[in-house]
């Protein structure tokens with residue numbers, strides 16, 4: 001299979017520099033050689049071990065170095081969103097779980113990169129980059145998903161420590177992470193300004209994996225409970241009361257990469273579909289000869305091109321433009337995930353019955369894309385962000 005046949009020219013645009021272009025080439029070669037797991041009968045078996053193995057592989061190959069800044073073993077002085085997007089797009093094209101493993105190392109450690117002290121960064125980020133420490137981001141709660149500022153987990157100051165009580169759910173890497181970035185209410189202020197962020201090592205007494213959650217595209221996911229879970233006060237990340245902003249800043253970076261992952265899945269779907277329709281015969285011709293097929297392919301390719309441009313526009317605004325990119329990030333996340341769902345559905349339709357057969361790539365993509373319209377801010381949350389930004393009349 002040709003790698004990224006669907007839109008390889010996009011990287012020629014001046015949104016990228018030569019280091020990005022080289023990364024696409026190197027990573028595509030590595031993925032083709034190392035992630036060729038098309039037949040995934042074992043997809044539902046021992047997902048924790050699969051995920052750990054992928055983190056190790058990505059660490060050993062050096063790809064996780066793009067998740068951390070240069071002062072702790074990373075590649076760039078700051079996180080480069082275009083690079084994160086290239087990584088996720090390419091990994092997702094080849095293997096959804098590899099994309100997940102990469103993304104969660106970045107999301108789970110992003111708040112340390114953005115707000116950690118030198119000591120906190122030194123303690124955690126080299127291990128993240130090497131694939132030796134698994135990270136997780138713990139924001140959502142049973143009663144606070146889209147409305148993240150409604151979270152009720154508490155962090156009560158007690159001498160030189162904070163004592164955490166409450167529950168977190170839908171936590172990716174829950175159960176296999178070595179540490180969690182936990183957002184909890186530490187200040188006596190209602191709403192977002194009462195929230196702070198904490199680093200909680202997985203072996204801290206009082207941190208309980210309450211339930212493992214199974215979803216249609218398996219990956220490690222859990223509900224956590226904090227029962228008198230005590231961490232040193234020095235584990236607070238950034239300033240007291242700044243946790244909500246830190247969560248949003250982290251998401252501004254990684255939501256763009258969700259858009260990129262969606263585009264990677266969609267590209268894989270169209271590449272598979274193009275190959276298939278050229279050889280599948282019906283009514284005395286190939287599927288590719290039929291204008292209905294051609295219309296579908298044209299719409300799929302155009303949707304992917306639009307998503308790609310929105311994604312890398314958002315990433316460029318973040319990396320190079322010196323203004324907030326949250327509106328563009330939200331546009332990219334919403335559009336790329338929604339249209340990837342449609343592109344993959346169209347690919348399934350072109351494959352007919354085989355499209356939904358277990359073990360087929362289209363069937364896997366169909367399951368894998370769905371959660372991206374929900375996690376890291378559902379489409380409806382992105383709509384709120386875009387509209388509020390417009391109504392406010394500024395970019396911030």
Ligand code: COS
Nearest residue numbers: 139145146147148149192245248249252326375376377381
């Ligand atoms: N960067 C920096 N600061 C931000 C920010 C961002 N992207 N977004 C919001 N803030 C700040 C605001 O500026 C505001 O601070 P000030 O009052 O000092 O200006 C504060 O945070 C509160 O912002 P806002 O009033 O917009 O918060 P809301 O409670 O209305 O929440 C949404 C806004 C819905 C956008 C937020 O709750 C959200 O993103 N929800 C989805 C959560 C999510 O993605 N969960 C998935 C977790 S990972 S799977």
